[in-house]
Amino acid sequence: MNDDDLRLLLLIRHFETALLDLFAQGLLSGTTHTCLGQEPVPVALRPLLHPDDFVFSNHRGHGHYLARFGDPAGLLAEIMGREGAVCGGVGGSQHLKRGRYLSTGVQGESLPVAAGTALHLAHHEPGRLACVHIGDGTWGEGAVYEALNMAALWRLPLLVAVEHNGIAQSTPTAAQLAGTIAARADAFGAAYLYVPADDVTDMRDLLDKPLTRVRDGGGPLVVEFATRRLGPHSKGDDPRSTVEVDQLRAADWHTRYAATLGPRFTDLDAEQRDRIAAVVRDVTGRAPVRERR
Amino acid sequence: MTAHRRVGDALNAALGTLLAEDPALYLLGEDIADPYGGAFGITRGLSTRFPRQVITTPISEAGIVGVANGLALAGDKAIVEMMFADFVALAFDQIVNFAAKSTTMYGHPVPMPVVVRCPTGGNRGYGPTHSQSPQKHFIGVPGLDVYELSPLHDPVALLRELLGSGRPSLLFEDKTLYAAPLRPDDLFRVTHHGFTAHVRVDDDIPADDYLIVAPGGLTGRATVAMRSLLLRYELSGRLLVPARLHPLDLDPLLEAATSTSRVVVVEDGPPGAAWGTEVAYRLQRALWGTSSGPVRLCQAADGVIPTAAHLEREVLVQAETIVRAVLEAHR
Numbered sequence: 011m012n013d014d015d016l017r018l019l020l021l022i023r024h025f026e027t028a029l030l031d032l033f034a035q036g037l038l039s040g041t042t043h044t045c046l047g048q049e050p051v052p053v054a055l056r057p058l059l060h061p062d063d064f065v066f067s068n069h070r071g072h073g074h075y076l077a078r079f080g081d082p083a084g085l086l087a088e089i090m091g092r093e094g095a096v097c098g099g100v101g102g103s104q105h106l107k108r109g110r111y112l113s114t115g116v117q118g119e120s121l122p123v124a125a126g127t128a129l130h131l132a133h134h135e136p137g138r139l140a141c142v143h144i145g146d147g148t149w150g151e152g153a154v155y156e157a158l159n160m161a162a163l164w165r166l167p168l169l170v171a172v173e174h175n176g177i178a179q180s181t182p183t184a185a186q187l188a189g190t191i192a193a194r195a196d197a198f199g200a201a202y203l204y205v206p207a208d209d210v211t212d213m214r215d216l217l218d219k220p221l222t223r224v225r226d227g228g229g230p231l232v233v234e235f236a237t238r239r240l241g242p243h244s245k246g247d248d249p250r251s252t253v254e255v256d257q258l259r260a261a262d263w264h265t266r267y268a269a270t271l272g273p274r275f276t277d278l279d280a281e282q283r284d285r286i287a288a289v290v291r292d293v294t295g296r297a298p299v300r301e302r303r
Numbered sequence: 304m305t306a307h308r309r310v311g312d313a314l315n316a317a318l319g320t321l322l323a324e325d326p327a328l329y330l331l332g333e334d335i336a337d338p339y340g341g342a343f344g345i346t347r348g349l350s351t352r353f354p355r356q357v358i359t360t361p362i363s364e365a366g367i368v369g370v371a372n373g374l375a376l377a378g379d380k381a382i383v384e385m386m387f388a389d390f391v392a393l394a395f396d397q398i399v400n401f402a403a404k405s406t407t408m409y410g411h412p413v414p415m416p417v418v419v420r421c422p423t424g425g426n427r428g429y430g431p432t433h434s435q436s437p438q439k440h441f442i443g444v445p446g447l448d449v450y451e452l453s454p455l456h457d458p459v460a461l462l463r464e465l466l467g468s469g470r471p472s473l474l475f476e477d478k479t480l481y482a483a484p485l486r487p488d489d490l491f492r493v494t495h496h497g498f499t500a501h502v503r504v505d506d507d508i509p510a511d512d513y514l515i516v517a518p519g520g521l522t523g524r525a526t527v528a529m530r531s532l533l534l535r536y537e538l539s540g541r542l543l544v545p546a547r548l549h550p551l552d553l554d555p556l557l558e559a560a561t562s563t564s565r566v567v568v569v570e571d572g573p574p575g576a577a578w579g580t581e582v583a584y585r586l587q588r589a590l591w592g593t594s595s596g597p598v599r600l601c602q603a604a605d606g607v608i609p610t611a612a613h614l615e616r617e618v619l620v621q622a623e624t625i626v627r628a629v630l631e632a633h634r
């Protein structure tokens with residue numbers, strides 16, 4: 011694990027933690043979904059994606075945005091509705107668009123859209139791909155299957171990044187998903203890869219070749235990232251027991267690296283904590299964003 | 304456009320013209336490839352001429368509108384054919400939550416050149432799930448335009464307008480139009496004010512006995528009604544057909560409405576928060592305080608559309624329904 015990867019992991023971690031703090035202080039309104047515990051997914055993907063690739067994020071998308079743009083101030087301003095907001099304060103936490111990066115708040119909706127961008131890429135920009143992030147619970151949506159069918163049928167360069175965190179809002183996977191994600195991919199003749207989302211270097215080793223195959227016209231790839239949701243679904247809504255969440259925390263990368271990386275970790279952790287603290291001071295001091303026309 | 308062509312042929316030719324002039328345009332839909340050419344034959348020949356741009360798809364209405372949305376995001380344009388307008392319900396999310404909202408919800412304009420073509424309406428005996436006119440479910444969605452095909456509007460200009468606006472749109476196409484002639488009835492003269500078509504007997508004859516406002520799919524039935532009103536009841540009025548149902552340009556309607564006290568808004572869907580209700584309300588409000596009488600509504604019955612021809616006729620708006628509505632306004 012190099013310093014840059016660790017920095018990005020920590021940047022996302024401290025950003026999300028700061029958001030929950032701001033909520034607790036009553037400084038944020040509306041809702042937000044943090045990706046605490048799931049940071050390795052966007053960090054591992056970062057060097058594997060090209061700026062001309064499309065990325066479709068979802069409700070739990072701050073990490074995806076930060077990995078692509080490294081812009082915590084623009085994102086926080088968006089979430090807080092302050093000057094400098096990347097989407098003028100209209101979109102908020104889960105409706106972001108910047109170039110070929112887009113998120114939206116309706117589960118499953120972005121899969122067919124991603125397939126459409128992949129169709130464009132296949133025709134006009136071979137070698138590029140569309141990556142779409144979904145959760146395990148989103149396999150309940152029909153749009154996912156319609157899109158996978160077309161993507162496989164037309165051999166589209168589509169990467170479906172499934173962040174399987176074992177839960178969908180309040181519902182454990184066992185209560186909402188029959189069968190397996192692997193068998194679903196197989197049913198469409200789509201490639202499938204299982205990737206434990208723990209060590210970003212190991213993750214990249216697993217992802218490298220299959221992603222090249224997607225870019226070379228091999229058709230869609232479904233990657234099932236095994237990951238953990240450490241925080242609540244949104245702000246304070248977590249029906250899981252503290253024992254269960256504590257077990258997840260014990261296996262979390264932050265806990266592991268704190269124990270194994272020594273002062274290197276402590277220094278970078280402090281650096282990113284301070285960076286986010288400065289961003290929070292900066293953005294909370296800004297004026298409300300004015301309507302853009 | 305040649306005089307003998309039918310609306311369906313003109314639409315087919317228009318799609319060909321647009322695909323030829325813009326390689327970034329895609330046409331997607333179920334069973335649209337040759338030799339079948341779509342359930343109504345409107346895309347016949349196009350997949351042969353434009354194999355990359357014309358894509359026949361699985362039976363996935365949400366999925367294909369989603370693909371169209373993705374193409375639009377990537378800088379292309381897309382026209383999607385729904386096999387039957389009833390099925391656009393399955394794509395509601397992609398149209399309303401994605402295409403329409405995306406034009407403004409990211410804080411900066413995002414062009415979404417997507418047209419969803421919807422073969423609409425009954426009088427063909429297809430029954431309750433293949434005959435609906437679902438326009439009203441898409442009226443008043445911020446960012447979404449609703450158009451209706453007519454024999455009076457040039458489909459090339461119309462489609463160029465839809466694709467050029469940067470906003471997603473629905474184009475409702477009454478199925479009975481496909482086989483209808485381009486000029487409804489030589490008794491009447493047609494002029495255009497922007498995208499609103501005006502139909503009346505002759506400029507020299509007064510046409511102030513009534514005003515009918517109707518979407519394009521009713522053009523044929525409305526002109527049959529006008530002929531009968533003239534020949535049997537000596538009533539001479541006008542018909543206005545706006546190509547864009549929403550957002551509606553009220554001005555041309557208002558101009559015509561001020562010269563008569565009998566305005567009838569006609570539509571082929573059931574009552575209840577409908578397009579006609581919206582038009583009637585806006586006209587009535589604008590006419591308030593003038594000598595104009597109440598704006599009347601002529602709508603389909605409040606029921607599903609039956610299959611048996613005699614039952615179907617009773618539910619849908621026919622030429623006689625329009626004649627009765629105009630006569631009623633004269634009582």
Ligand SMILES: Cc1ncc(C[n+]2csc(CCOP(=O)(O)OP(=O)(O)O)c2C)c(N)n1
Pocket residue numbers: 069070115116117118144145146147148149173175177178179239
């Ligand atoms: C169509 C739709 N239905 C319901 C919701 C509400 N919702 C938001 S996130 C979520 C759970 C999603 O679970 P999963 O896909 O596993 O993603 P995770 O939250 O675990 O990252 C639900 C039900 C929604 N946003 N969209």
Ligand SMILES: [Mg+2]
Pocket residue numbers: 145146147173174175176177178179
């Ligand atoms: Mg989940």
